[in-house]
Amino acid sequence: MKNEIEKAYEAKKYEDAIYKKWEKSGAFTPKIDKKKSPFVISMPPPNATGVLHLGHAVMLAIEDILIRQHRMLGDSTLWIPGTDHASIATQNKVEQLLAQKGLDRHKLGREKFLEEVKKFVANSQNTIRNQIRKMGSSCDWTRERYTLDAGLTDAVQEVFIRMYEDGLIYRGNRIVNWCPRCESTLADDEVDYKEKNEKLYWIKYGPFSLATSRPETKLGDTAVAVHPKDKRYKKWIGKKVIIPGVIGDFEVTVVADEAVDPKFGTGIIKVTPAHSFVDFEIAQRHNIPIKSVIDQKGRMMKNCGKYAGMTTAECRKAILADMDKMGMVEKIEDYTHNLSVCYRCGTPIEPLISKQWFIDVDKPVIKDGKKKKSIKEKAIEVVREGEIKIVPGKFKKIYFHWLENLHDWCISRQIWFGHRIPVWYCDDCEEVIVSKTRPVTACKKCKNTKWHQDSDTLDTWFSTGLWTFSTLGWPKKTADLEYFHPTSVMETGYDILFFWVARMIIMTTYTLGQIPFKTVYLHGLIRDKFGKKMSKSSGNGIDPLEMIEKFGTDAVRLSLVIGSTPGNDMRLYEEKIAGYRNFINKIWNSARFALMNVSEEDKKLNFDKDMVKTLADKWILTELQKLIKDTDNNFKNFRLSDAGLKIYDFIWSKYCDWYLEMSKGEQKNPAVLLFVLKSFLKLLHPFVPFVTEKIWESLNEKTMLISEEWPEYDKSLVFTKDADTMEIIHQLIGKIRSLRAELKVESGKKIHAIIHGGKHTEELEKQREIIIKLGSLESLEIKKHGPKIPDSKAFFIGEVETYLPLKDMIDTGKELVRIKKEIDQKEQFIKSLESKLNNKGFLANAPKEVVQKENARLIEEKSNVEKLKELQNSLK
Ligand SMILES: [Zn+2]
Numbered sequence: 108m109k110n111e112i113e114k115a116y117e118a119k120k121y122e123d124a125i126y127k128k129w130e131k132s133g134a135f136t137p138k139i140d141k142k143k144s145p146f147v148i149s150m151p152p153p154n155a156t157g158v159l160h161l162g163h164a165v166m167l168a169i170e171d172i173l174i175r176q177h178r179m180l181g182d183s184t185l186w187i188p189g190t191d192h193a194s195i196a197t198q199n200k201v202e203q204l205l206a207q208k209g210l211d212r213h214k215l216g217r218e219k220f221l222e223e224v225k226k227f228v229a230n231s232q233n234t235i236r237n238q239i240r241k242m243g244s245s246c247d248w249t250r251e252r253y254t255l256d257a258g259l260t261d262a263v264q265e266v267f268i269r270m271y272e273d274g275l276i277y278r279g280n281r282i283v284n285w286c287p288r289c290e291s292t293l294a295d296d297e298v299d300y301k302e303k304n305e306k307l308y309w310i311k312y313g314p315f316s317l318a319t320s321r322p323e324t325k326l327g328d329t330a331v332a333v334h335p336k337d338k339r340y341k342k343w344i345g346k347k348v349i350i351p352g353v354i355g356d357f358e359v360t361v362v363a364d365e366a367v368d369p370k371f372g373t374g375i376i377k378v379t380p381a382h383s384f385v386d387f388e389i390a391q392r393h394n395i396p397i398k399s400v401i402d403q404k405g406r407m408m409k410n411c412g413k414y415a416g417m418t419t420a421e422c423r424k425a426i427l428a429d430m431d432k433m434g435m436v437e438k439i440e441d442y443t444h445n446l447s448v449c450y451r452c453g454t455p456i457e458p459l460i461s462k463q464w465f466i467d468v469d470k471p472v473i474k475d476g477k478k479k480k481s482i483k484e485k486a487i488e489v490v491r492e493g494e495i496k497i498v499p500g501k502f503k504k505i506y507f508h509w510l511e512n513l514h515d516w517c518i519s520r521q522i523w524f525g526h527r528i529p530v531w532y533c534d535d536c537e538e539v540i541v542s543k544t545r546p547v548t549a550c551k552k553c554k555n556t557k558w559h560q561d562s563d564t565l566d567t568w569f570s571t572g573l574w575t576f577s578t579l580g581w582p583k584k585t586a587d588l589e590y591f592h593p594t595s596v597m598e599t600g601y602d603i604l605f606f607w608v609a610r611m612i613i614m615t616t617y618t619l620g621q622i623p624f625k626t627v628y629l630h631g632l633i634r635d636k637f638g639k640k641m642s643k644s645s646g647n648g649i650d651p652l653e654m655i656e657k658f659g660t661d662a663v664r665l666s667l668v669i670g671s672t673p674g675n676d677m678r679l680y681e682e683k684i685a686g687y688r689n690f691i692n693k694i695w696n697s698a699r700f701a702l703m704n705v706s707e708e709d710k711k712l713n714f715d716k717d718m719v720k721t722l723a724d725k726w727i728l729t730e731l732q733k734l735i736k737d738t739d740n741n742f743k744n745f746r747l748s749d750a751g752l753k754i755y756d757f758i759w760s761k762y763c764d765w766y767l768e769m770s771k772g773e774q775k776n777p778a779v780l781l782f783v784l785k786s787f788l789k790l791l792h793p794f795v796p797f798v799t800e801k802i803w804e805s806l807n808e809k810t811m812l813i814s815e816e817w818p819e820y821d822k823s824l825v826f827t828k829d830a831d832t833m834e835i836i837h838q839l840i841g842k843i844r845s846l847r848a849e850l851k852v853e854s855g856k857k858i859h860a861i862i863h864g865g866k867h868t869e870e871l872e873k874q875r876e877i878i879i880k881l882g883s884l885e886s887l888e889i890k891k892h893g894p895k896i897p898d899s900k901a902f903f904i905g906e907v908e909t910y911l912p913l914k915d916m917i918d919t920g921k922e923l924v925r926i927k928k929e930i931d932q933k934e935q936f937i938k939s940l941e942s943k944l945n946n947k948g949f950l951a952n953a954p955k956e957v958v959q960k961e962n963a964r965l966i967e968e969k970s971n972v973e974k975l976k977e978l979q980n981s982l983k
């Protein structure tokens with residue numbers, strides 16, 4: 108038949124071709140149009156070297172839904188894709204590959220190494236691009252960016268220079284989080300915490316006794332500290348004390364500092380400023396010298412005598428043995444604490460002193476009326492004042508807390524791959540010039556003309572912090588930047604609220620004096636069936652691409668969106684995705700069924716209000732308007748799961764179960780049938796773009812569904828009174844059907860019905876035919892009022908009374924015999940069950956669950972007998 112679309116929907120067969128068609132049509136690329144409002148999302152850039160994982164998949168699904176809806180709403184809709192160079196992760200990966208060939212980056216040298224990285228990135232970038240396409244993402248590939256492309260590099264250098272000139276960026280010797288394996292600094296929030304069982308060592312410390320978990324750092328001690336109010340140590344404060352040590356005596360100063368907890372250990376702590384953040388700050392406050400003893404590879408330095416060259420773990424063992432010999436170890440206790448580890452490789456962090464570049468987060472620099480604000484204050488303000496909205500709101504508190512406790516941000520990284528710091532040093536003296544290119548001027552101090560560039564690169568988050576505006580062409584004043592910035596929504600996982608979202612807010616408000624986005628939408632993390640985090644090591648991960656191959660993209664998208672609420676983790680497993688594949692098939696089948704009722708001529712019909720005829724038409728159109736209103740509301744509030752479910756419910760329980768069934772034969776109205784079908788395909792399109800586009804194809808429309816207009820709520824298509832009547836009929840038919848089932852009436856058998864319709868009599872009379880048809884009735888009597896009809900099943904819907912004479916439905920005599928037999932059987936069973944449950948032997952020996960189960964059975968059987976007796980009485 109001409110109108111029949113294929114029997115089964117095979118996602119694999121259609122998806123790639125549909126995506127190509129969309130891309131080719133130019134639908135992904137918006138035009139700058141001052142008459143339209145822009146809607147913009149900057150896609151969180153996946154690592155250029157990565158493969159698509161579930162975190163990306165959920166991000167792409169949610170963003171594509173928002174993007175498609177806004178595109179259909181008529182906004183100038185832009186979704187900018189891109190990839191992140193992810194310096195540490197990428198460099199590690201290439202280093203691993205080189206190691207397999209027996210090479211390392213030092214052997215290759217910086218230039219050759221970076222060439223290797225470039226090749227590797229170019230290759231894997233294509234992988235991730237294709238995978239983003241596989242998800243159906245309708246992003247604008249003509250505007251694709253890469254955090255390390257020329258334009259973005261320019262933006263990074265420009266911001267660095269501005270911040271330097273504003274005195275926000277400084278170089279200093281400070282304590283940093285150091286990963287001895289990555290041989291690089293880490294920002295505070297790149298440090299993970301792992302609970303670990305360790306030991307607490309109580310040691311003799313000159314005249315004192317104190318507890319420490321890191322005895323090896325004793326070699327770097329320059330002070331001891333006590334609480335200012337601690338009476339035990341009052342006389343010592345300010346004194347210098349000689350402490351006997353394993354490599355000879357050394358001197359410490361006793362200082363009083365609020366940071367000391369008088370209840371921890373003996374209330375006195377040793378201070379190692381070079382290898383502890385707390386101690387570093389104490390040293391700064393009291394002007395205590397700093398002595399480094401651990402190097403960047405995590406080994407003891409030359410100044411550690413016989414311990415020099417040992418790892419910290421080796422040194423701890425050796426130094427404890429030596430202290431024990433000298434009688435310095437008093438006792439050893441078990442001790443649980445949170446160990447800081449590198450978030451990339453899990454190696455314990457070694458705090459150490461290093462010369463690094465920092466951003467001062469507290470310096471007042473942003474003009475605000477007469478006052479100046481720090482970049483930190485500004486970032487707090489834009490969220491507090493509601494310029495940026497965070498969804499769900501619970502994350503606001505966490506955001507403020509993080510920013511309020513933010514320390515200067517260490518932005519230099521000791522790796523080669525990334526944005527090289529645009530700072531040049533004079534070869535002869537320490538003069539510094541900040542410049543994008545090699546300086547051509549002579550050094551002011553020594554007249555030398557030779558310069559060398561800082562060997563470090565910038566923290567990846569420095570460049571991704573500029574993502575919303577650097578991708579639009581900044582520092583150039585582009586038309587894109589003017590029209591599309593600030594962007595509309597930043598959608599990402601809550602796990603990178605600080606890493607990234609907060610930094611974008613800081614960097615953008617400082618650089619542009621604009622917010623980067625109006626709304627932050629945070630999705631939850633995906634967990635396995637049992638709520639466990641997915642990871643390679645536990646082997647419980649799901650590969651989204653494998654699932655797409657198996658079940659199709661639409662099913663995968665739904666499984667990531669339905670049932671998920673912003674900011675809450677969700678569970679995902681293969682059966683769930685398979686379930687959504689069935690959902691997709693149902694959509695396909697319902698459209699197929701609808702289209703079987705429509706001719707090619709019908710498809711040319713242009714719907715207008717005059718074509719509305721039957722009660723069923725009016726009802727389905729009213730329901731459709733309700734659906735449009737609800738969907739708009741759900742979208743506005745980011746309730747995507749609710750939106751999807753409501754549309755599905757409409758298609759299934761309203762359109763297919765009722766409307767199509769009611770509008771057969773004379774009642775058929777192809778204009779309305781098609782109009783409603785098209786409308787819900789549009790509403791559904793953002794969620795399941797492929798299957799809806801494929802169905803749309805068979806409607807002979809000129810435009811593709813992706814470029815169609817979003818259905819608009821139309822008050823003139825709301826028929827409240829008719830819809831109410833229809834509701835009554837639905838309930839009526841539903842009740843008749845369930846009674847037929849309850850009484851086991853053969854499915855083909857026609858029965859009689861009498862309705863006392865009250866104020867609805869007239870409308871019900873008009874729908875007589877439909878009621879007869881859907882209720883499988885032989886005859887139908889409709890009266891306004893009347894006496895109760897005996898020997899019948901009665902039910903009431905509002906003031907509408909319905910009676911079904913029993914004699915028509917069943918052979919009373921036969922039925923009474925059957926019921927009597929069933930009651931007898933059941934009563935006998937109940938008797939035996941009761942005697943079992945009264946048997947003391949049984950009660951004593953049977954497991955508790957068995958007794959419980961038998962009790963439950965007894966109650967159930969008794970209630971069944973009650974029901975049968977009721978039925979028996981009604982038939983007598
Ligand atoms: Zn590391």
Ligand SMILES: [Zn+2]
Pocket residue numbers: 533534535536537538550551552553554555
């Ligand atoms: Zn110089």
